[in-house]
Amino acid sequence: MGEGGKGNGNGSAGRRASAGPAAGPGVDERVLGAGTGLRFVLLMVLFVTSSATVTDKVVESIADPRNIRVGCALAAGADPDSDYLGIALTTVRAGDAYQTCLDRFVPSAAGWVPVVVLGVLLAAAGGLYWMLPRWKGRRGRVVPVEGRPLDVPDEGPGDGRADGRGELRAVLDELVEVAGLSGRPPRFVIAPAEVTASAVVFGRLRRYAVCLHGGLVARRRQDPAGFRAVVLHELAHIRNRDVDVTYATVALWRVFLVAVLPAYLVWIALDLRSSTASAVLGPAERLGMAHELVLSAAMIAFVHLARADVLRTRETYADLDALAWGADAGAWRGPGSARASGARRLWGAFVALWRTHPTWDRRVASLSDPRELFxxxxxxxxxxxxxxxxxxxxxxxxxxxxxxxxxxxxxxxxxxxxxxxxxxxxxxxxxxxxxxxxxxxxxxxxxxxxxxxxxxxxxxxxxxxxxxxxxxxxxxxxxxxxxxxxxxxxxxxxxxxxxxxxxxxxxxxxxxxxxxxxxxxxxxxxxxxxxxxxxxxxxxxxxYSGTGIREALEHDLPGTVPGHEGALSAIAMALPVLLPIGTDPMMLWAAALLWLLPLLGWLRRRSSQAATPRWVRSALRGASGPDQGPAVLLPPLRRPLYAAGTGALVCWAGIVAVMASMHTWQPPVDRRYGTYLLVFLASVLIVLVCGTAVTAALTAATTARFPLLLALVAAGTTALSGLAGLFLLGSFDGCLGPLNTLSSTCRWLPGGIWSATEILLPLVLGLGLFVSAAAALLGMGARRVGRWALRRDGRTARGPLVVGQKVRRTPRRPGPRRERVVARRVWVGVICGAVLALNATVSLPRGDGGRPARASLTKEQLVPREAIPAASPQVLGLQTDAWLRLGGRKLTGRFGAEVLGIVTALQDKSALTDRGFAARRIRPHCIAVERVATEAGRYLPLPDPGAQQRWARLQRRGAQAGADCRRAIAEGRFPVFTKAMRDFLHITEAATELLGLIAAQAAPGGPPAAGGPAQPSSGTPNRTAGAAGAP
Amino acid sequence: MDSVRGTDGRTAGGQGVVAGVGGGGRGGVPVREVVREVVGEVAPDESVLVDGLLRIDDERAVARLRGRGRAREPLGFGVQEVTALVTPVVWLALDEAARKVAGAAVENVGRRSKAWLRRVARRPAAVRVVPPLTAEQLESVRQRVLELGAESGLASETATALAERVVARLVLPPPRRELAQEGGDGGSGEPGPEA
Structure with a gap:
């Protein structure tokens, strides 16, 4: 809704101009829509997602009553005592194994169940929406105005008594006509027992009813103006299409309160009860639930505030429309409020936030000056x-x-x-x-x-x-x-x-x-x-682990240059943040929008004598605008371009300095395209981004009008020129003497430097411009602070006169000369064309040839170790217990059984003499050990790092010995076979020890406790009830 | 139930709607009729409202008039200003008097639930009738009208005139013109409540 009633805006305009109280130029309130539609949409979306979330949680906990999902997280090493990051990183580290655990052990409800439940809720809301008008308009509560007047039809016209509804009907019909609703007139009903002089509108999808309160009907002759105003206000609600959306939110909200919220609270209560079962997980669980409760309370408050806020806006629109349709402004008179004390006023303002109607003084004020709406x-x-x-x-x-x-x-x-x-x-x-x-x-x-x-x-x-x-x-x-x-x-x-x-x-x-x-x-x-x-x-x-990334860089890049580890460490820290956003072509296009779109504003030739634009005339309803009107000249483009020129010079100087510095430690040619190139690119990037950011900040600090836009124009142009400088200097690399960096032979080599420029392009023209925007904000802030300080000084020196304001508003000199316009157009065209061409080049999909080779970085390396603290013995017990139950026991059991099978077979006399016996009795176990070791390698690591090390070593040795045994039997190599058998004997010992250790860890001073929070997806503890109940 | 309702709210349906709580029939007068006449004279603008209330039975009408829901409706005009209405004053005062006389002044739970059951079953309640009152009872009705009038914000002159008019109507027979009209019906003057 919200944007509804577009049609009546202009129609009513003329009338309002004459009928409404004049107070300066009145702007059509709907000059750009009403501004409430999107807020309603957000409210609806919130209802739907909240209901879906609660449904999902409840369905999930019914499907997974023993909370095995949490068991998987625990088995993966998640520590309920650590924060969300630690929990998330453990699951990231566990990778596919964690997902496999979820898929294998967590029973999940069929995908359609939450969808159906949500559908039922929405259908209930739809039903309620359908029924609400029936309930509000039920007989016994209201009586229709239509139909034959009930009271004394035989009374002659000379009788002084009112006929009641005949006359009332005529008045209402006239008002419907005025409101332009004769095509589909609403039903009028009376609520005879309501003593307030008010009315209300309700209904559904194009079938609306206006309910006149008894108090209003009774005083329609004493106060006809008030009667008209109230009815016109209600008709304006219909005309503005407020009814449908309002009652849709009412229906959704009631369904939420009646069906969803209680289910949610029951779910929380059950969780709280189950949280008492575990001393280790209980506190985290309870804190998580408290979080949930605070969230629900806040959400309810937000919904009320948002709804009341939107409705207040709609009330003001309805008031203004009623006024435009000829209602008497005098009808808006609230109960006079006495002067209130500060605390009371504050309380009143707070209460007003929750009301669906603005306070009366605001309503009355909005009738003459609807600035609130803007x-x-x-x-x-x-x-x-x-x-x-x-x-x-x-x-x-x-x-x-x-x-x-x-x-x-x-x-x-x-x-x-x-x-x-x-x-x-x-x-x-x-x-x-x-x-x-x-x-x-x-x-x-x-x-x-x-x-x-x-x-x-x-x-x-x-x-x-x-x-x-x-x-x-x-x-x-x-x-x-x-x-x-x-x-x-x-x-x-x-x-x-x-x-x-x-x-x-x-x-x-x-x-x-x-x-x-x-x-x-x-x-x-x-x-x-x-x-x-x-x-x-x-x-x-x-x-991200800076050390891990640095190690990977050192491993992957040829030609590590000693003495620059610090630079490499800094690059390793910045890379994981910069790479995903810095290489996104969308970043380039978004940044281009920020400065090219405003730049287009300077393309048009403009003069202050131009005719008033049509939209201005219709928005002002024919009234004349302010002196300066919208057609005030834009500030000249010269200043940001000068700034960009200076910025570009600084950037070039910076690049020259970087090249000179790089030249001092130039490694041999074959080692220049590794770390050396990386450091070069990073230094150039810093120079270019700093150059553009400083240019932006200074431009913003020295510009009065459109500071951010002009700063971005300056920054964009600087970045573009800086990149051009890099390309030019790089093309002549090798001919520059003390500046030679990547090349040592003097040749025009644009291809080499282009690939480097291409890497930097999205970072400089994309991310760099956003950094410049932030710098420009700082510049704007500095300007404000400076002006504030100047003004304060001026005030203390010369009294309260404000000087700066006047100077800033003086009209600019007349329109620019023709040739200036042409020059400006050329500039803007060149800049836009260059940026678009560069962006398009970078965004084009490239073959794999352009991609860097596969990095050696592993997940284990990427995850910072310090973010995952060591677990307490109790938590480790839970984790190990969960690990055992969710597949670990089976794996270790199978591993032990296969190894034992080999050792048992070895006790036979012919084990070392009969190849057929070995092939029959030992080989299958060897193959099985190999397979189990592979499976174990793919499975979750043991929660205790020490135990995991031993377990991994066992797997490696088992796989090796298994493979040796298999091959030795097949190829008849006896020494290899005996060595494998000896290995198996050692493995048996080590495995027994390890199993003892695991069992001890799983039960730290007592029987294993079940349960566990730390749900990986939300970070919120989620039910403690018996987790980790493996089949 | 439309068939039951006659013009002017006077009916003799086949409902057995005779006695009411007050055990009329000995020359008593239905509350709703007094209300209609008095409001018609004192506050003709409210006749529309009385018409609306006459469509429902006494119990529901009284319940509506008593429970003044002041819920802030979305999309209402937002006025909380109360109009001092005559109708609730008269109706509530007479209803109380009729019940007091019948000895059923105190509403108990049983009665309420019965009323609710009846409403669910869509059966009309009996018409409440004010029996002939003694001088003291008439005085108490007068006092009650004044009290309720003051509560609902009626000007004291209006409230006094209203009280006098109510007492007069209870004492005197209805105006001649209406009597003549009613002659044809021959009914007891009880309106048929609508179900």
């Missing part, structure tokens, strides 16, 4: 951020793994669109109004801050960032990334919106907004997906 409210953005994080995390939990993983990407992108569009639309509306009325243009900082705070709070509630043993994640400072993301993107949106609004000349502003929001969406979706998949891990710690 301001992005902090609460709205906060709740939108928090709810969407909850939705996102629930979605990721619902669609885990590879099988449903394909759906997760597009769904996350859609959700990101929703998150970005809610504040995005609000900002565009605010900017459009500010431009049209000459008011202050929103900067996007506040909107970004509140959205970011909402996103962070949502993450904190979800516990995926903290795990089972903590309330807060270990590194909450990483949440700053989320806030910088949302602040940056919304600042950009606000500035681009202003640029676009000021230069747009079309009939409506919508296409401009859609274009701008599409860019906002693309950028936000990219970063949101990164945060969801990788970024949020940073709040828990560093998930």
């Amino acid at each position: 301001a992005p409210h902090a609460g709205t953005l906060f709740v939108a951020g928090a709810t969407s994080t909850i939705v996102g995390d629930q979605m990721a939990d619902l669609l885990p793994g590879v099988r449903q993983g394909w759906a997760l990407g597009p769904l996350t992108a859609l959700l990101a669109g929703l998150i970005a569009a809610i504040p995005g639309v609000a900002l565009w509306r605010g900017v459009a109004r500010a431009v049209l009325t000459g008011g202050r243009v929103p900067s996007g900082l506040r909107a970004g801050w509140w959205l970011g705070v909402g996103l962070v709070v949502g993450e904190l509630l979800m516990s995926t960032t903290s795990g089972s043993t903590r309330w807060l994640p270990r590194h909450p400072e990483a949440f700053a990334l989320l806030i910088v993301m949302s602040v940056g993107i919304l600042c950009w949106t606000a500035q681009y919106a202003e640029l676009s609004v000021r230069s747009w000349r079309g009939r409506t502003l919508r296409p401009a907004m859609l274009l701008g929001l599409a860019a906002t969406w693309a950028v936000f979706a990219l970063w949101y997906a990164w945060w969801q998949s990788e970024g949020h891990v940073l709040t828990m710690g560093w998930a």
Whole structure:
């Protein structure tokens, strides 16, 4: 809904201009839609994902009552005392074996069960939606206005008494006509027992009813204006299509409260009860449940707040429409409120947040000045951020793994669109109004801050960032990334919106907004997906082992140069973060959008004398706009281009310095394309990114209008020129004397340096520009602080007069000369063409030839050891017990039995003399030992690293001895056979020892306790009841 | 039940809706009729509401008038301003009087559940009738109207006039014109509640 009632916007406009109280230029409230539709959609999505999550959890715990899923995590080495990162990394380390354990032992409900349950819930909501109007309009509660008047039909016209409904009907018919609903008029009913002078509308899908309260009907003659206003307000709700969505949310919410929430609470209660069964796992389990309870309470609060917020907006729209249709503004008079004290006012403001109607003074104020409708409210953005994080995390939990993983990407992108569009639309509306009325243009900082705070709070509630043993994640400072993301993107949106609004000349502003929001969406979706998949891990710690990666680099790259281990270590730390995002071509395109889209704004020749655009006239309803209007000139492009020129010079100088420095330790030619090249590329990358970022920060700090956009233009141009410089210098590498780096012979070699440039391109023109955007935000902040300090100084020196403001607003010089426009177009065209061509080249799929050779890095190497702490004896006991039950016992048992089989056969006299006997009695065991050793190698490692080492050695020796035995018997090589048999005798000893150790570990001072939390997918402990019950 | 309802709310259906709680029939007058007449005279604007209430039986009408749900509806106009209505004052005062006289002033659980069962079974309740009242009883009705009027915010003059009018209607026979009209029906003047 929300965008409903588009049609009446213009029709009512003229009337409102005359009927409404005049207070400055009135902007059509629907100039860019109503801004509530997406918020309703988010609410609906939240209902659905929450219901699906609860359904999934309940179904899962019914299907897996002994919680073997947790047993698998324990067997893989997950420690309930460690945080989410530790748990996740153990399962990552276990790799396929963990998944095999899940597939083999965890009973799961058929895939259709949750779907059917969800379907039933939705059907129930649909049924309720269908039934609600019937219930509200039931006989006995309301009586219809239609039909023959009941009271005394025979009374003559001369009788002074009212005829009641005949006259009432006529008034209502007229109002329906005014509201433009004669095509499909609503039903009117009266609730005779309701004494309030109000009315309410209800109904379903195009069958609506307006219920007039008894109090309203009784005073319709004393207060006809009030009667008209109330009825027109209700008709406006129908016209604006508020009814369907409102009652759809009501139905969904009631089903959630009646069916889903109780099931959820029962599930939590059962879990809490079972958590008392285990002293080791209980505390973590209870903390996880407490997290869940806090989340549910917060979610309920958010739903109420979000719904009330949207409904309040819709009320204001209905008020304005009623006013436009000729309702008397005097009818909006609330109960006069006495002056309240500070605390009471605060309480009143808090209570007002939960109400579905704005306070009366706000309603009355909105009638003359609907600025409320254009301001992005902090609460709205906060709740939108928090709810969407909850939705996102629930979605990721619902669609885990590879099988449903394909759906997760597009769904996350859609959700990101929703998150970005809610504040995005609000900002565009605010900017459009500010431009049209000459008011202050929103900067996007506040909107970004509140959205970011909402996103962070949502993450904190979800516990995926903290795990089972903590309330807060270990590194909450990483949440700053989320806030910088949302602040940056919304600042950009606000500035681009202003640029676009000021230069747009079309009939409506919508296409401009859609274009701008599409860019906002693309950028936000990219970063949101990164945060969801990788970024949020940073709040828990560093998930990669720098040492492991360095070792792999040293192993894989030829020509390690001693003396530069520090550089290599730094590269190893940065690589796992940079590689996934830095090589994503989407990053390039998103970054290009950020600066090329605004650059296009300078293409058009503009003059201040141009006619008012059509969309302005319709948005202002024919009234004249502010003096400066939207057609204010854009700031000249010269300054960012000068800045870019300086930045490029700095970059080139930096590259020259890097080459000179590299030249000093230039290794022989055959060793230059390993570590040496890597260090060269990293240094150039640092130079280029720093150069662009500093250029961006300085441009933003010295620019008054569109600072972020111009800073990005400057940064993009700098990056482009810097790369061009690298390419040129690199092409002449070998002819540069003290600068020679990779080549030593003087030849024009563009091919060599191109492959290096190609690697750096997405990092510099993609990721680098986002770094520059963050730097530009810092520059903007510095400018604000500086201006604030100047103003304070000015105030203390010369009183409260504000000077800077006036100077900034002075009109610019008249339109640019023709040749300047041409030059500008050439510049913009060259830059855009170059970037598009480069992006396309990098994005094109390449053959495997261009790919680096397979890296030697293993999962074991990649996982940082320090993130997985050693388990306590109790936990180790649980882990070993789970390992034994979930396949370990069977494996060790088979291994022992086969080895024993060989040893037993050896006791026969002919074992060492009769080859036939050996082939018959010993060979099968040898083959079996080999097979068991291979299976054990693929299975989960033993939770205790020491025991695992011994177990792995046994497997190796067993496999070797088995293979030797098999081959020796086949080929008749007796010495090999005897050696294998001797090995088996040793293996028997070692295996007996190991089994004793495992048994001791599994029962540290008592019988093994069952159970275990540490669910890998959510990090939340999940039921303690007898885990690890292997068949 | 539409067949039961006659014009003007007066019916003699085949429902056996005679005595009501107060054991009328000895010249008593149905509560709803007094309400209709008094409201018609004192607050003609409320006639529409009385019409609506006359469509349901006394018990439900009283329950509606008593339980004033003030739930904030989404999509309502949001006014919580209460109109001082005459109808609830008159109806509730008379209903109380009728029940007091019949000795059933205290609502007990059994009675409520019976009423609920009847509602579920869609059977109409008996019409409540005010029997002829003594001077003290009339005075207490007058007092009750004044009290309820004050509670619901009626101006004191309006409340006094209303109380006088109610007492007068209980004491005096109905106006002549209506008597003449009613002659044809020959009924007892009891409205047929709608099921």
